[in-house]
Amino acid sequence: MLFGAFEVKTIIEPFRIKTVEPIRMTTHREREAILRVARFNLFGVHAVDVLIDLLTDSGTSAMSSEQWAAIMRGDESYAGARSFFRLYDRVCEMTGFKEILPTHQGRASERILFDTLCSEGLIVPNNCHFDTTRANVEQSGAQAVDLVIDACKDPASRHPFKGNMDVDRLRALIEKEGRERIPLCMVTITNNSGGGQPVSLENLRSVREVCDEFEIPFFLDACRFAENAYFIKQREPGMSDRSIPEIVRETFDLADGATISAKKDGLVNIGGLLLFRDRDLALQARNNLILTEGFPTYGGLAGRDLDAMAQGFVEIVDEHYLAYRIRSVAYLGEKMVAGGVPIMEPPGGHAVYIDAGRFCPHIPPTQFPGQAVVVGLYRHAGIRAVEIGSVMFGGGEHDAPDMELVRLAIPRRVYTQSHIDYVAEAVVELYENRDSLKGLRIVEEPPALRHFTAAFEEC
Numbered sequence: 166m167l168f169g170a171f172e173v174k175t176i177i178e179p180f181r182i183k184t185v186e187p188i189r190m191t192t193h194r195e196r197e198a199i200l201r202v203a204r205f206n207l208f209g210v211h212a213v214d215v216l217i218d219l220l221t222d223s224g225t226s227a228m229s230s231e232q233w234a235a236i237m238r239g240d241e242s243y244a245g246a247r248s249f250f251r252l253y254d255r256v257c258e259m260t261g262f263k264e265i266l267p268t269h270q271g272r273a274s275e276r277i278l279f280d281t282l283c284s285e286g287l288i289v290p291n292n293c294h295f296d297t298t299r300a301n302v303e304q305s306g307a308q309a310v311d312l313v314i315d316a317c318k319d320p321a322s323r324h325p326f327k328g329n330m331d332v333d334r335l336r337a338l339i340e341k342e343g344r345e346r347i348p349l350c351m352v353t354i355t356n357n358s359g360g361g362q363p364v365s366l367e368n369l370r371s372v373r374e375v376c377d378e379f380e381i382p383f384f385l386d387a388c389r390f391a392e393n394a395y396f397i398k399q400r401e402p403g404m405s406d407r408s409i410p411e412i413v414r415e416t417f418d419l420a421d422g423a424t425i426s427a428k429k430d431g432l433v434n435i436g437g438l439l440l441f442r443d444r445d446l447a448l449q450a451r452n453n454l455i456l457t458e459g460f461p462t463y464g465g466l467a468g469r470d471l472d473a474m475a476q477g478f479v480e481i482v483d484e485h486y487l488a489y490r491i492r493s494v495a496y497l498g499e500k501m502v503a504g505g506v507p508i509m510e511p512p513g514g515h516a517v518y519i520d521a522g523r524f525c526p527h528i529p530p531t532q533f534p535g536q537a538v539v540v541g542l543y544r545h546a547g548i549r550a551v552e553i554g555s556v557m558f559g560g561g562e563h564d565a566p567d568m569e570l571v572r573l574a575i576p577r578r579v580y581t582q583s584h585i586d587y588v589a590e591a592v593v594e595l596y597e598n599r600d601s602l603k604g605l606r607i608v609e610e611p612p613a614l615r616h617f618t619a620a621f622e623e624c
Protein backbone atom coordinates (compact mmCIF):
# COMPACT_ATOMS: atom_id res chain seq x y z
CA MET A 166 0.00 0.00 0.00
CA LEU A 167 1.21 3.52 -0.75
CA PHE A 168 0.90 6.51 1.55
CA GLY A 169 2.19 9.30 -0.71
CA ALA A 170 5.68 8.40 -1.88
CA PHE A 171 6.52 6.28 1.13
CA GLU A 172 6.10 2.57 0.57
CA VAL A 173 4.76 1.00 3.75
CA LYS A 174 5.94 -2.54 4.46
CA THR A 175 4.32 -3.13 7.82
CA ILE A 176 0.60 -2.52 7.73
CA ILE A 177 -0.01 -0.70 10.99
CA GLU A 178 -3.21 -0.34 13.00
CA PRO A 179 -4.88 2.67 11.31
CA PHE A 180 -5.83 4.26 14.64
CA ARG A 181 -4.26 5.40 17.86
CA ILE A 182 -5.56 4.55 21.29
CA LYS A 183 -7.61 7.04 23.30
CA THR A 184 -9.15 4.86 25.99
CA VAL A 185 -7.61 1.74 27.46
CA GLU A 186 -9.14 -1.24 29.20
CA PRO A 187 -6.63 -3.11 31.37
CA ILE A 188 -6.28 -6.85 30.91
CA ARG A 189 -4.89 -9.08 33.60
CA MET A 190 -2.39 -11.92 33.48
CA THR A 191 -3.24 -14.80 35.79
CA THR A 192 -0.76 -17.39 37.10
CA HIS A 193 -0.66 -20.93 35.86
CA ARG A 194 -2.01 -22.09 39.24
CA GLU A 195 -4.90 -19.64 39.12
CA ARG A 196 -5.85 -20.78 35.65
CA GLU A 197 -5.77 -24.40 36.73
CA ALA A 198 -8.26 -23.61 39.52
CA ILE A 199 -10.41 -21.46 37.19
CA LEU A 200 -10.62 -24.31 34.66
CA ARG A 201 -11.82 -26.68 37.35
CA VAL A 202 -14.48 -24.27 38.62
CA ALA A 203 -15.67 -23.75 34.98
CA ARG A 204 -15.62 -27.55 34.52
CA PHE A 205 -13.32 -27.19 31.51
CA ASN A 206 -15.90 -25.19 29.57
CA LEU A 207 -14.47 -21.79 28.54
CA PHE A 208 -17.98 -20.29 28.27
CA GLY A 209 -18.03 -20.65 32.06
CA VAL A 210 -14.83 -18.63 32.60
CA HIS A 211 -15.34 -15.01 33.70
CA ALA A 212 -13.99 -12.43 31.24
CA VAL A 213 -11.89 -10.85 34.00
CA ASP A 214 -9.83 -14.06 34.09
CA VAL A 215 -9.11 -14.02 30.33
CA LEU A 216 -5.99 -12.26 29.02
CA ILE A 217 -6.81 -12.31 25.27
CA ASP A 218 -10.40 -13.11 24.41
CA LEU A 219 -10.84 -14.63 20.95
CA LEU A 220 -14.17 -16.31 21.70
CA THR A 221 -15.97 -14.25 19.05
CA ASP A 222 -15.74 -11.19 16.80
CA SER A 223 -19.45 -10.51 17.40
CA GLY A 224 -20.30 -7.40 19.39
CA THR A 225 -16.72 -7.15 20.65
CA SER A 226 -15.51 -4.29 18.40
CA ALA A 227 -13.91 -1.15 19.80
CA MET A 228 -15.95 1.91 18.83
CA SER A 229 -14.25 5.01 17.45
CA SER A 230 -14.27 8.50 18.94
CA GLU A 231 -16.78 9.46 16.21
CA GLN A 232 -19.05 6.61 17.28
CA TRP A 233 -18.87 7.70 20.91
CA ALA A 234 -19.70 11.23 19.77
CA ALA A 235 -22.64 9.76 17.82
CA ILE A 236 -23.81 8.07 21.03
CA MET A 237 -24.18 11.54 22.58
CA ARG A 238 -26.17 12.72 19.55
CA GLY A 239 -28.61 9.83 19.96
CA ASP A 240 -32.23 10.98 19.78
CA GLU A 241 -34.35 8.91 22.17
CA SER A 242 -37.74 9.93 20.75
CA TYR A 243 -40.09 6.97 20.47
CA ALA A 244 -41.13 7.62 16.87
CA GLY A 245 -39.27 9.22 13.99
CA ALA A 246 -36.07 9.92 15.92
CA ARG A 247 -33.29 11.83 14.11
CA SER A 248 -31.03 8.85 14.85
CA PHE A 249 -33.22 6.59 12.71
CA PHE A 250 -33.03 8.94 9.74
CA ARG A 251 -29.25 9.23 10.04
CA LEU A 252 -29.05 5.42 10.00
CA TYR A 253 -31.59 5.23 7.17
CA ASP A 254 -29.65 7.69 5.00
CA ARG A 255 -26.34 5.91 5.52
CA VAL A 256 -27.70 2.40 4.88
CA CYS A 257 -29.70 3.56 1.86
CA GLU A 258 -26.61 5.28 0.40
CA MET A 259 -24.44 2.21 1.01
CA THR A 260 -26.83 -0.56 -0.07
CA GLY A 261 -29.47 1.09 -2.27
CA PHE A 262 -32.24 -0.50 -0.20
CA LYS A 263 -35.15 1.80 0.70
CA GLU A 264 -37.03 -0.54 3.06
CA ILE A 265 -34.79 -0.53 6.15
CA LEU A 266 -35.85 -2.12 9.44
CA PRO A 267 -33.58 -1.85 12.49
CA THR A 268 -33.51 -4.85 14.86
CA HIS A 269 -31.67 -5.58 18.10
CA GLN A 270 -29.37 -8.11 16.39
CA GLY A 271 -29.03 -10.42 13.38
CA ARG A 272 -31.10 -13.33 14.67
CA ALA A 273 -34.10 -11.03 15.19
CA SER A 274 -33.86 -10.05 11.50
CA GLU A 275 -33.70 -13.74 10.63
CA ARG A 276 -36.71 -14.65 12.74
CA ILE A 277 -38.84 -11.90 11.20
CA LEU A 278 -37.72 -12.76 7.65
CA PHE A 279 -38.45 -16.49 7.99
CA ASP A 280 -41.73 -15.88 9.86
CA THR A 281 -42.73 -13.74 6.88
CA LEU A 282 -41.64 -16.09 4.06
CA CYS A 283 -41.37 -19.65 5.39
CA SER A 284 -43.64 -22.41 6.65
CA GLU A 285 -43.86 -26.18 7.04
CA GLY A 286 -42.59 -28.16 4.04
CA LEU A 287 -40.54 -25.35 2.45
CA ILE A 288 -36.79 -25.39 1.81
CA VAL A 289 -34.21 -22.62 2.17
CA PRO A 290 -30.88 -23.09 0.34
CA ASN A 291 -27.77 -21.19 1.51
CA ASN A 292 -24.02 -21.62 0.96
CA CYS A 293 -23.81 -22.43 4.71
CA HIS A 294 -26.43 -21.50 7.26
CA PHE A 295 -24.98 -19.90 10.35
CA ASP A 296 -26.28 -21.70 13.48
CA THR A 297 -28.89 -19.06 14.42
CA THR A 298 -29.98 -18.83 10.77
CA ARG A 299 -30.50 -22.58 10.56
CA ALA A 300 -32.34 -22.59 13.90
CA ASN A 301 -34.67 -19.80 12.76
CA VAL A 302 -35.39 -21.51 9.42
CA GLU A 303 -36.22 -24.73 11.27
CA GLN A 304 -38.30 -22.85 13.86
CA SER A 305 -40.53 -21.66 10.99
CA GLY A 306 -41.09 -25.30 9.96
CA ALA A 307 -38.89 -25.07 6.85
CA GLN A 308 -35.74 -27.05 6.08
CA ALA A 309 -32.25 -25.47 5.80
CA VAL A 310 -29.98 -26.88 3.06
CA ASP A 311 -26.25 -26.02 2.69
CA LEU A 312 -24.88 -25.93 -0.88
CA VAL A 313 -21.33 -24.59 -0.53
CA ILE A 314 -18.70 -25.71 -3.08
CA ASP A 315 -16.65 -28.80 -2.18
CA ALA A 316 -13.39 -26.81 -1.82
CA CYS A 317 -14.85 -25.36 1.40
CA LYS A 318 -14.57 -28.74 3.10
CA ASP A 319 -10.90 -29.24 2.20
CA PRO A 320 -8.74 -27.46 4.81
CA ALA A 321 -5.71 -27.47 2.50
CA SER A 322 -7.48 -26.01 -0.58
CA ARG A 323 -6.40 -22.41 -1.29
CA HIS A 324 -9.40 -21.66 -3.52
CA PRO A 325 -9.75 -17.83 -3.44
CA PHE A 326 -13.52 -17.95 -2.83
CA LYS A 327 -14.14 -20.98 -0.65
CA GLY A 328 -17.49 -19.54 0.44
CA ASN A 329 -19.03 -19.79 -3.06
CA MET A 330 -22.38 -21.47 -3.58
CA ASP A 331 -22.39 -24.59 -5.76
CA VAL A 332 -24.73 -23.18 -8.42
CA ASP A 333 -25.25 -26.53 -10.18
CA ARG A 334 -26.46 -28.08 -6.94
CA LEU A 335 -28.74 -25.09 -6.37
CA ARG A 336 -30.32 -25.58 -9.80
CA ALA A 337 -30.63 -29.33 -9.21
CA LEU A 338 -32.33 -28.72 -5.85
CA ILE A 339 -34.86 -26.32 -7.39
CA GLU A 340 -35.59 -28.68 -10.30
CA LYS A 341 -36.01 -31.63 -7.95
CA GLU A 342 -38.13 -29.96 -5.25
CA GLY A 343 -40.00 -27.44 -7.38
CA ARG A 344 -39.67 -23.66 -7.19
CA GLU A 345 -42.91 -23.31 -5.20
CA ARG A 346 -41.22 -25.09 -2.27
CA ILE A 347 -38.36 -22.59 -2.19
CA PRO A 348 -39.54 -19.26 -0.76
CA LEU A 349 -36.09 -17.66 -0.91
CA CYS A 350 -32.44 -18.46 -1.57
CA MET A 351 -29.72 -17.07 0.71
CA VAL A 352 -25.97 -16.56 0.46
CA THR A 353 -23.88 -15.79 3.55
CA ILE A 354 -21.02 -13.29 3.08
CA THR A 355 -18.47 -14.07 4.29
CA ASN A 356 -19.24 -17.72 5.02
CA ASN A 357 -18.93 -17.75 8.83
CA SER A 358 -19.66 -21.46 9.42
CA GLY A 359 -17.19 -22.31 6.64
CA GLY A 360 -14.25 -20.39 8.14
CA GLY A 361 -15.03 -16.76 7.20
CA GLN A 362 -14.34 -17.51 3.54
CA PRO A 363 -15.45 -15.00 0.87
CA VAL A 364 -17.96 -15.32 -1.98
CA SER A 365 -17.08 -13.82 -5.39
CA LEU A 366 -19.23 -11.31 -7.26
CA GLU A 367 -19.25 -13.72 -10.19
CA ASN A 368 -20.76 -16.41 -7.96
CA LEU A 369 -23.36 -13.98 -6.59
CA ARG A 370 -24.31 -13.05 -10.17
CA SER A 371 -24.74 -16.73 -11.10
CA VAL A 372 -26.97 -17.33 -8.06
CA ARG A 373 -28.98 -14.25 -9.07
CA GLU A 374 -29.45 -15.63 -12.58
CA VAL A 375 -30.76 -18.94 -11.29
CA CYS A 376 -33.08 -17.12 -8.87
CA ASP A 377 -34.34 -14.93 -11.72
CA GLU A 378 -34.95 -17.93 -13.94
CA PHE A 379 -37.14 -19.59 -11.29
CA GLU A 380 -38.49 -16.33 -9.82
CA ILE A 381 -37.10 -17.01 -6.36
CA PRO A 382 -36.23 -14.05 -4.10
CA PHE A 383 -32.50 -13.81 -3.34
CA PHE A 384 -31.37 -12.63 0.11
CA LEU A 385 -27.92 -12.03 1.58
CA ASP A 386 -26.87 -12.86 5.12
CA ALA A 387 -24.52 -9.90 4.93
CA CYS A 388 -22.93 -9.68 8.41
CA ARG A 389 -19.41 -9.32 6.95
CA PHE A 390 -20.18 -7.59 3.65
CA ALA A 391 -17.19 -5.22 3.89
CA GLU A 392 -14.65 -7.96 4.60
CA ASN A 393 -16.15 -9.85 1.66
CA ALA A 394 -15.82 -6.77 -0.58
CA TYR A 395 -12.15 -6.41 0.34
CA PHE A 396 -11.46 -10.03 -0.64
CA ILE A 397 -13.25 -9.40 -3.95
CA LYS A 398 -11.07 -6.36 -4.60
CA GLN A 399 -7.94 -8.37 -3.82
CA ARG A 400 -8.75 -11.68 -5.46
CA GLU A 401 -11.36 -11.33 -8.20
CA PRO A 402 -10.08 -10.60 -11.72
CA GLY A 403 -10.83 -7.04 -12.85
CA MET A 404 -11.77 -5.78 -9.38
CA SER A 405 -8.51 -4.29 -8.11
CA ASP A 406 -9.23 -0.75 -9.34
CA ARG A 407 -12.73 -0.52 -7.95
CA SER A 408 -13.49 1.15 -4.64
CA ILE A 409 -14.86 -0.79 -1.68
CA PRO A 410 -18.12 1.23 -1.61
CA GLU A 411 -18.64 0.38 -5.31
CA ILE A 412 -18.14 -3.34 -4.70
CA VAL A 413 -20.38 -3.23 -1.62
CA ARG A 414 -23.07 -1.49 -3.65
CA GLU A 415 -22.89 -3.99 -6.50
CA THR A 416 -23.12 -6.84 -3.98
CA PHE A 417 -26.32 -5.47 -2.47
CA ASP A 418 -27.71 -4.51 -5.90
CA LEU A 419 -27.76 -8.22 -6.76
CA ALA A 420 -30.11 -9.08 -3.88
CA ASP A 421 -33.80 -8.64 -3.07
CA GLY A 422 -33.06 -8.19 0.60
CA ALA A 423 -30.61 -8.86 3.40
CA THR A 424 -30.25 -9.69 7.07
CA ILE A 425 -27.32 -8.05 8.85
CA SER A 426 -25.90 -8.41 12.33
CA ALA A 427 -24.28 -5.02 12.92
CA LYS A 428 -22.24 -6.67 15.70
CA LYS A 429 -19.77 -7.67 12.99
CA ASP A 430 -19.12 -5.19 10.16
CA GLY A 431 -21.41 -2.60 11.78
CA LEU A 432 -18.61 -2.03 14.32
CA VAL A 433 -21.11 -1.81 17.19
CA ASN A 434 -21.75 -3.85 20.32
CA ILE A 435 -25.44 -4.40 19.57
CA GLY A 436 -27.70 -3.90 16.55
CA GLY A 437 -29.02 -5.44 13.36
CA LEU A 438 -30.83 -4.68 10.10
CA LEU A 439 -33.44 -6.26 7.87
CA LEU A 440 -33.52 -4.90 4.31
CA PHE A 441 -36.07 -5.36 1.54
CA ARG A 442 -36.58 -4.22 -2.04
CA ASP A 443 -40.28 -5.20 -1.98
CA ARG A 444 -42.66 -2.81 -0.18
CA ASP A 445 -45.37 -5.36 0.58
CA LEU A 446 -42.92 -7.77 2.17
CA ALA A 447 -41.46 -4.92 4.19
CA LEU A 448 -44.95 -3.99 5.38
CA GLN A 449 -45.61 -7.52 6.65
CA ALA A 450 -42.19 -7.67 8.31
CA ARG A 451 -42.78 -4.28 9.96
CA ASN A 452 -45.98 -5.55 11.57
CA ASN A 453 -44.01 -8.43 13.05
CA LEU A 454 -41.25 -6.00 14.10
CA ILE A 455 -43.71 -3.83 16.02
CA LEU A 456 -45.07 -6.87 17.81
CA THR A 457 -41.72 -8.35 18.83
CA GLU A 458 -38.89 -5.78 18.59
CA GLY A 459 -40.37 -2.29 18.71
CA PHE A 460 -41.66 0.60 16.63
CA PRO A 461 -40.15 0.58 13.09
CA THR A 462 -37.92 3.61 13.69
CA TYR A 463 -36.09 2.02 16.62
CA GLY A 464 -36.61 -1.76 16.37
CA GLY A 465 -35.51 -2.82 19.84
CA LEU A 466 -32.58 -0.41 20.08
CA ALA A 467 -31.93 2.92 21.78
CA GLY A 468 -31.58 5.95 19.52
CA ARG A 469 -27.91 6.16 20.47
CA ASP A 470 -27.38 2.61 19.19
CA LEU A 471 -28.82 3.60 15.80
CA ASP A 472 -26.42 6.55 15.60
CA ALA A 473 -23.40 4.41 16.54
CA MET A 474 -24.41 1.96 13.80
CA ALA A 475 -24.79 4.72 11.21
CA GLN A 476 -21.22 5.86 11.95
CA GLY A 477 -19.95 2.24 12.03
CA PHE A 478 -21.25 1.76 8.49
CA VAL A 479 -19.22 4.81 7.41
CA GLU A 480 -15.98 3.54 8.96
CA ILE A 481 -16.23 -0.09 7.86
CA VAL A 482 -15.82 0.60 4.13
CA ASP A 483 -12.52 2.46 4.68
CA GLU A 484 -9.91 0.63 2.69
CA HIS A 485 -7.06 1.33 5.13
CA TYR A 486 -9.12 -0.22 7.89
CA LEU A 487 -9.95 -3.28 5.78
CA ALA A 488 -6.35 -3.72 4.63
CA TYR A 489 -5.24 -3.76 8.27
CA ARG A 490 -8.12 -6.01 9.29
CA ILE A 491 -7.61 -8.72 6.67
CA ARG A 492 -3.83 -8.47 6.93
CA SER A 493 -3.80 -8.89 10.71
CA VAL A 494 -5.84 -12.08 10.51
CA ALA A 495 -3.62 -13.44 7.70
CA TYR A 496 -0.53 -12.48 9.75
CA LEU A 497 -1.68 -14.62 12.67
CA GLY A 498 -2.32 -17.50 10.25
CA GLU A 499 1.15 -17.16 8.69
CA LYS A 500 2.92 -17.17 12.05
CA MET A 501 1.08 -20.31 13.08
CA VAL A 502 1.85 -22.05 9.78
CA ALA A 503 5.53 -21.05 10.13
CA GLY A 504 5.49 -22.82 13.51
CA GLY A 505 4.07 -25.96 11.89
CA VAL A 506 0.55 -25.56 13.31
CA PRO A 507 -2.13 -27.11 11.04
CA ILE A 508 -4.79 -24.51 10.19
CA MET A 509 -7.56 -24.12 7.64
CA GLU A 510 -6.05 -22.42 4.61
CA PRO A 511 -6.21 -19.63 3.64
CA PRO A 512 -7.31 -17.75 6.80
CA GLY A 513 -10.73 -16.13 6.46
CA GLY A 514 -11.69 -12.52 7.16
CA HIS A 515 -12.43 -12.64 10.86
CA ALA A 516 -10.77 -15.73 12.28
CA VAL A 517 -8.06 -18.35 12.06
CA TYR A 518 -9.22 -21.95 12.46
CA ILE A 519 -6.84 -24.55 13.91
CA ASP A 520 -7.31 -28.05 12.54
CA ALA A 521 -7.46 -29.77 15.94
CA GLY A 522 -7.77 -33.24 14.43
CA ARG A 523 -4.26 -32.85 13.02
CA PHE A 524 -3.00 -30.76 15.98
CA CYS A 525 -3.47 -33.64 18.41
CA PRO A 526 -3.94 -36.89 16.45
CA HIS A 527 -3.47 -38.86 19.70
CA ILE A 528 -6.91 -37.65 20.89
CA PRO A 529 -9.87 -39.34 19.13
CA PRO A 530 -13.00 -37.32 18.20
CA THR A 531 -14.87 -39.05 21.05
CA GLN A 532 -12.48 -37.26 23.44
CA PHE A 533 -12.89 -33.86 21.76
CA PRO A 534 -9.49 -32.80 20.35
CA GLY A 535 -10.81 -29.26 19.75
CA GLN A 536 -11.84 -28.87 23.38
CA ALA A 537 -8.42 -30.23 24.43
CA VAL A 538 -6.72 -27.44 22.41
CA VAL A 539 -9.08 -24.79 23.81
CA VAL A 540 -8.40 -25.92 27.39
CA GLY A 541 -4.66 -26.22 26.67
CA LEU A 542 -4.48 -22.71 25.21
CA TYR A 543 -6.17 -21.17 28.23
CA ARG A 544 -4.09 -23.17 30.69
CA HIS A 545 -0.86 -22.26 28.89
CA ALA A 546 -1.45 -18.61 28.06
CA GLY A 547 -4.80 -17.26 29.31
CA ILE A 548 -6.21 -17.11 25.77
CA ARG A 549 -9.87 -17.97 25.17
CA ALA A 550 -10.87 -19.64 21.89
CA VAL A 551 -13.88 -21.73 20.92
CA GLU A 552 -14.27 -25.35 19.84
CA ILE A 553 -16.12 -25.92 16.55
CA GLY A 554 -16.28 -29.67 16.24
CA SER A 555 -17.77 -32.65 18.03
CA VAL A 556 -18.69 -30.69 21.17
CA MET A 557 -20.60 -28.05 19.21
CA PHE A 558 -22.13 -30.25 16.52
CA GLY A 559 -22.04 -33.77 17.94
CA GLY A 560 -24.17 -35.60 20.51
CA GLY A 561 -27.71 -36.97 20.36
CA GLU A 562 -28.81 -37.82 16.84
CA HIS A 563 -26.29 -35.55 15.14
CA ASP A 564 -23.68 -36.95 12.77
CA ALA A 565 -20.06 -36.35 13.70
CA PRO A 566 -18.83 -33.17 11.96
CA ASP A 567 -16.37 -33.30 9.05
CA MET A 568 -13.67 -31.50 10.98
CA GLU A 569 -12.49 -30.85 14.53
CA LEU A 570 -11.72 -27.12 14.57
CA VAL A 571 -10.75 -24.43 17.06
CA ARG A 572 -11.65 -20.88 16.09
CA LEU A 573 -9.55 -17.88 17.08
CA ALA A 574 -11.92 -15.01 16.21
CA ILE A 575 -10.33 -11.56 16.11
CA PRO A 576 -12.38 -8.68 17.58
CA ARG A 577 -12.27 -5.54 15.39
CA ARG A 578 -9.80 -2.77 16.37
CA VAL A 579 -9.27 -4.29 19.83
CA TYR A 580 -5.89 -6.05 19.88
CA THR A 581 -2.51 -4.78 18.67
CA GLN A 582 0.16 -6.61 16.73
CA SER A 583 2.00 -7.54 19.95
CA HIS A 584 -1.16 -9.18 21.30
CA ILE A 585 -1.36 -11.16 18.06
CA ASP A 586 2.36 -12.07 18.29
CA TYR A 587 1.73 -13.34 21.81
CA VAL A 588 -1.18 -15.48 20.59
CA ALA A 589 0.90 -16.96 17.75
CA GLU A 590 3.79 -17.75 20.13
CA ALA A 591 1.44 -19.42 22.60
CA VAL A 592 -0.22 -21.56 19.93
CA VAL A 593 3.13 -22.65 18.50
CA GLU A 594 4.45 -23.52 21.99
CA LEU A 595 1.32 -25.50 22.71
CA TYR A 596 1.79 -27.33 19.42
CA GLU A 597 5.38 -28.18 20.36
CA ASN A 598 4.01 -29.68 23.59
CA ARG A 599 0.94 -31.23 22.00
CA ASP A 600 1.67 -34.67 23.48
CA SER A 601 0.79 -33.24 26.91
CA LEU A 602 -2.77 -32.34 25.80
CA LYS A 603 -5.46 -34.53 27.33
CA GLY A 604 -8.78 -35.63 25.88
CA LEU A 605 -11.99 -34.84 27.72
CA ARG A 606 -15.27 -36.54 28.52
CA ILE A 607 -18.64 -34.86 29.02
CA VAL A 608 -20.05 -35.39 32.51
CA GLU A 609 -23.13 -33.20 32.18
CA GLU A 610 -24.94 -31.74 29.16
CA PRO A 611 -28.19 -29.95 28.31
CA PRO A 612 -30.59 -31.27 25.63
CA ALA A 613 -29.63 -28.65 22.99
CA LEU A 614 -26.71 -26.29 22.16
CA ARG A 615 -24.56 -28.24 24.59
CA HIS A 616 -21.32 -26.38 23.89
CA PHE A 617 -22.49 -23.39 25.97
CA THR A 618 -23.08 -25.23 29.23
CA ALA A 619 -21.69 -28.80 29.06
CA ALA A 620 -19.36 -29.84 31.90
CA PHE A 621 -16.18 -31.84 31.20
CA GLU A 622 -13.51 -33.86 32.96
CA GLU A 623 -10.02 -34.57 31.64
CA CYS A 624 -9.37 -38.20 30.72
Ligand SMILES: *Cc1c(COP(=O)(O)O)cnc(C)c1O
Binds near residue numbers: 223273357386388
Ligand atom coordinates in the same frame (compact mmCIF):
# COMPACT_ATOMS: atom_id res chain seq x y z
C1 LIG B 1 -23.55 -13.46 13.90
C2 LIG B 1 -24.22 -13.99 12.73
C3 LIG B 1 -25.61 -14.07 12.67
C4 LIG B 1 -26.52 -13.75 13.84
O1 LIG B 1 -26.35 -12.45 14.33
P1 LIG B 1 -26.53 -12.09 15.88
O2 LIG B 1 -26.32 -10.60 15.90
O3 LIG B 1 -25.48 -12.85 16.64
O4 LIG B 1 -27.90 -12.46 16.28
C5 LIG B 1 -26.17 -14.54 11.50
N1 LIG B 1 -25.42 -14.91 10.45
C6 LIG B 1 -24.08 -14.85 10.48
C7 LIG B 1 -23.30 -15.26 9.28
C8 LIG B 1 -23.43 -14.38 11.62
O5 LIG B 1 -22.10 -14.34 11.63
